[in-house]
Amino acid sequence: MSGEGQGTSHWFDDEAGPVVRPYAMTRGRTIGAAQDRLDLIALVVAEPHADDPEADRTLSPEHVDIVELCRDAPQSVAELAARLDLPVGVVRVLIGDLVNGRLVHVTRPVPPAELPDESILRDVINGLRAL
Template sequence: MSSEHEWIDEEAGPVVRPYAVTRGRTRPASSSSLDLLAIIASTRSPAPAGADLGVQHRRLLACLAGQNRPVAEIASELGLPVGVVRVLLGDLLGYGLITVRPPRDKATAATESLLEEVINGLRAL
């Protein structure tokens, strides 16, 4: 058993309610838009002296190590609700530990016909 988590059994995993992870907050402290498709990157800066980083903050930073990822992918990787991840990302953004890049413009996104061509090409293989 880990000293960081209290386990019920091996299948249940760590039992921590989402509101406990975010300390009861439901919205990010930062006003930056943390859209599901916004790309998050670590600044690789050291945490400020007064930063109050919990276990989940550190897991999130480790998830970002060396790669840029969308918010939805980070939530999936960590197994946390998107709302919780947004609050944690807001904290990290406030400390200057991450940067947020808005999602690509719809005009530059792949069109339906392009996606159909890719699917047809893959089927042909």
């Protein structure tokens, strides 16, 4: 048997950087604690006391990135997945960890059924203009 191809061929190109499987980031978990509230439009907000997530040695770099991204403005789960270039499932598990650690909280946008009717809003605007 020849040693051809051993140690000389790559299954990825050199510019790809280090390859970390998503299950390694989540330690094999596929469901987080807050999974039921984490659809794509759920908004993740950093807690005010989470001002230095890098000081917490239990957090992975991805956890820290999520807290940092949510510090200035709420971010949706979909936005976080896109900005971190990670699968949504991985981001959901990581957010669940942060919710358990009380570093972020998750809010839901107002459902369309609970928004005021457009005609009511127009009437209010017209009434204000008439003043």
